[in-house]
Amino acid sequence: MDPYKRLQLARKNGRPSGRFYIENILTDFVELHGDRRYADDPAIMAGVGLLSGHPVTVIAHEKGGDIRDKAHRNFGSANPEGYRKALRQMKLAEKFGRPVLCIVDTAGAFAGMGAEERGQGQAIAENLMEMMTLKVPVVSVFVGEGGSGGALALAVADEVWMLENAVYSVISPEGCASILWKDASKVKEACSCLKMTAEDLLEMGVIEKVIPETQPETLCETLKAQLDMAFSALSAMTPEERCEKRYARFRRLGVFGE
Amino acid sequence: MLNKMNFKKNRNQLEGYSPSLEETSPSVPDALFNKCPECGRVTLSAELSESLLVCPKCGCHIRIPARKRLLALCDEDSFEEWDASVYSKDPLDFPGYAVKLKSSRLKSRETSAVITGRGKIAGMDCALFAMEGQFMMGSMGSAVGEKVTRVFERALEQRLPVIGFTVSGGARMQEGILSLMQMAKTSGAVKRHSDAGLLYVTVLTNPTTGGVTASFAMEGDIILAEPGALVGFAGPRVIEQTMRQKLPKGFQSAEFLMEKGFLDGVVPRTEMKEKLTTILRLHKGGSSYGSV
Numbered sequence: 001m002d003p004y005k006r007l008q009l010a011r012k013n014g015r016p017s018g019r020f021y022i023e024n025i026l027t028d029f030v031e032l033h034g035d036r037r038y039a040d041d042p043a044i045m046a047g048v049g050l051l052s053g054h055p056v057t058v059i060a061h062e063k064g065g066d067i068r069d070k071a072h073r074n075f076g077s078a079n080p081e082g083y084r085k086a087l088r089q090m091k092l093a094e095k096f097g098r099p100v101l102c103i104v105d106t107a108g109a110f111a112g113m114g115a116e117e118r119g120q121g122q123a124i125a126e127n128l129m130e131m132m133t134l135k136v137p138v139v140s141v142f143v144g145e146g147g148s149g150g151a152l153a154l155a156v157a158d159e160v161w162m163l164e165n166a167v168y169s170v171i172s173p174e175g176c177a178s179i180l181w182k183d184a185s186k187v188k189e190a191c192s193c194l195k196m197t198a199e200d201l202l203e204m205g206v207i208e209k210v211i212p213e214t215q216p217e218t219l220c221e222t223l224k225a226q227l228d229m230a231f232s233a234l235s236a237m238t239p240e241e242r243c244e245k246r247y248a249r250f251r252r253l254g255v256f257g258e
Numbered sequence: 259m260l261n262k263m264n265f266k267k268n269r270n271q272l273e274g275y276s277p278s279l280e281e282t283s284p285s286v287p288d289a290l291f292n293k294c295p296e297c298g299r300v301t302l303s304a305e306l307s308e309s310l311l312v313c314p315k316c317g318c319h320i321r322i323p324a325r326k327r328l329l330a331l332c333d334e335d336s337f338e339e340w341d342a343s344v345y346s347k348d349p350l351d352f353p354g355y356a357v358k359l360k361s362s363r364l365k366s367r368e369t370s371a372v373i374t375g376r377g378k379i380a381g382m383d384c385a386l387f388a389m390e391g392q393f394m395m396g397s398m399g400s401a402v403g404e405k406v407t408r409v410f411e412r413a414l415e416q417r418l419p420v421i422g423f424t425v426s427g428g429a430r431m432q433e434g435i436l437s438l439m440q441m442a443k444t445s446g447a448v449k450r451h452s453d454a455g456l457l458y459v460t461v462l463t464n465p466t467t468g469g470v471t472a473s474f475a476m477e478g479d480i481i482l483a484e485p486g487a488l489v490g491f492a493g494p495r496v497i498e499q500t501m502r503q504k505l506p507k508g509f510q511s512a513e514f515l516m517e518k519g520f521l522d523g524v525v526p527r528t529e530m531k532e533k534l535t536t537i538l539r540l541h542k543g544g545s546s547y548g549s550v
């Protein structure tokens with residue numbers, strides 16, 4: 001399928017976002033709120049639940065359901081407090097020794113005045129650093145859009161998976177088109193250039209797994225089973241081994257000459 | 259070469275300015291005078307070079323080549339460059355990238371958008387990196403990510419503090435997702451260096467934005483910035499589009515970030531060496547009281 005079609009699917013109104021997966025993969029979910037510094041950011045949902053009976057921390061972008069909910073959640077574009085809320089949950093996971101599941105679905109970190117004032121760059125940077133040495137297993141699943149640093153701030157993980165029609169890119173194709181061709185309507189071309197589909201990223205070794213998109217119920221069952229397996233396997237390693245492997249995972253990424 | 263007097267209004271970019279401390283290719287003409295992009299004052303290039311490209315009239319910090327900065331900062335003959343041979347490739351066959359890389363190499367006379375190495379500052383050893391704004395706006399692709407990562411890995415091995423100067427438009431779109439991955443890669447290396455109890459000081463210069471702000475620029479133990487430097491995650495134009503309003507004057511300036519608590523100091527370029535020397539001295543080997 002052409003990359004532009006995938007982008008449209010990834011952004012499609014009504015496509016399940018974070019909350020749907022939390023509700024359908026976990027049981028006994030307790031939502032936890034706030035960053036303890038400034039506010040609670042509804043663009044990111046977080047808490048603890050059971051995955052096949054095991055407690056896990058879950059951190060998810062949520063774009064919102066109806067238009068009111070979408071506005072409330074800022075369409076899944078988090079402010080710095082969202083990333084700090086996520087980090088707070090990761091630290092709790094580390095304290096209580098439970099794995100972290102991140103569900104990514106965002107067009108990107110919010111580019112607002114308040115976000116800048118409160119250190120959007122600093123908040124993301126801190127997550128990147130802290131996630132790299134987080135002592136518990138981390139798996140990130142991209143379920144829709146994966147926009148740049150705002151997505152990466154929940155994706156410094158032991159394994160990164162993408163749903164078949166999810167996308168992950170350093171810049172929105174619109175942004176790319178307007179910089180490259182001074183023409184934001186050349187989104188189609190930009191989509192192909194950026195290599196942003198799950199297929200492309202698997203080929204580049206940026207992700208571990210592409211999850212086929214079946215009916216939502218079966219998809220959640222598949223995810224649940226695969227996550228359960230992944231967390232079991234990751235838990236068999238020591239924290240040092242996991243961190244070493246996580247570092248190596250990102251260390252090898254990049255193409256350059258010498 | 260008087261005819262090459264340059265009156266470009268381009269902010270922070272004096273074309274034709276020739277760094278005196280580096281090898282210059284004969285094809286690039288030297289300008290005898292330079293005009294300040296802020297106040298218009300015309301200064302002898304030699305004099306401007308002496309003041310590290312800070313306008314003697316208005317104090318505007320004109321963009322300085324990375325190599326000149328490092329050579330001016332380090333004790334004489336102490337700078338030893340690392341990984342000078344690392345260069346960018348075009349892994350995605352991205353439209354126009356190969357040509358852009360070529361012209362950037364010619365324009366900046368560097369092989370990548372960052373120079374790394376080790377040197378001495380007032381006799382103290384440290385690892386260093388400085389980004390080069392003339393090389394695709396200091397954007398971070400795989401080559402920059404690799405070089406910065408190696409600085410921290412090597413500094414960890416050699417137990418050196420790291421001092422880094424940033425100037426960047428962000429991640430390098432032309433390398434797609436691989437450029438985004440450099441944010442994680444560099445951050446991981448910074449974290450390891452940090453966990454070993456070693457010092458990292460960043461100096462943010464105009465402009466530092468996007469993926470570099472959201473990774474190693476903001477990860478210093480101590481973060482300084484040059485006066486007037488624009489520092490942010492999103493660029494001003496993007497924010498204006500999002501907010502549908504003009505940004506107030508000085509928004510995202512170094513002084514603004516200082517006020518909001520994201521910087522340890524705004525330090526003029528001419529005082530930077532002194533400030534860094536003091537900071538390095540204060541962090542030399544643990545507590546003098548013994549183990550605390």
Ligand SMILES: [Zn+2]
Nearest residue numbers: 294297313316
């Ligand atoms: Zn001036």
